[in-house]
Amino acid sequence: MSDSTSTEEGFTGVDEPTVGLSGRRLVATLYVIVVGIATFTGFVLGVIGPRDLDPQLFGFVDMPPTPLGMAAYGGITLATVLGVLLVGVMFVSSRYVD
Template identity: 45%
Template sequence: MTEPRDGAGTRAATQGARLVLVLYVLLVGVGGAGGALVAVFVDDLSSPALFGLFPMPVSVPGFAAYGAITVAVVLGVPLLLVVYVSRRIEDPHATERR
């Protein structure tokens, strides 16, 4: 299959990447908002530990940061792997190298 010469394929790829980025940012925002809502509406919370290592403050900003960072990493790492693999597959010589 050949790419159109007018750049429509590149434009579609750019729009798709922009959509994924917007969705990623929105989901990270939802994670932050969810963390903030937990801190507001749940009583007697203990300090969350980011990745089980870094204690976060027991406050609305602390829980918001915990939610946003957790969602950003959980979604971001696989997304970066997909981007890496997709760029390697597009390279016609990627499968020939050893």
């Protein structure tokens, strides 16, 4: 008689990774998607070209109101704001692990 539990096909003794996204990977994916949407929206606003459009990156860097300038403004601004918040959350979560 053989012991079927130890010779089971496909059993490696190693936990298989679960299918899906981990928490950090999900947040990073959402971050990239949201920054991409902001960049695209800035580009669209630059194409439309409303009057009196004078973007200033971080309050002191003048950006051109062209499609590329507006895309850079939208992407950089949101990436910086969300990036600082995400780094803060990651720092706090790594310091206070249950």
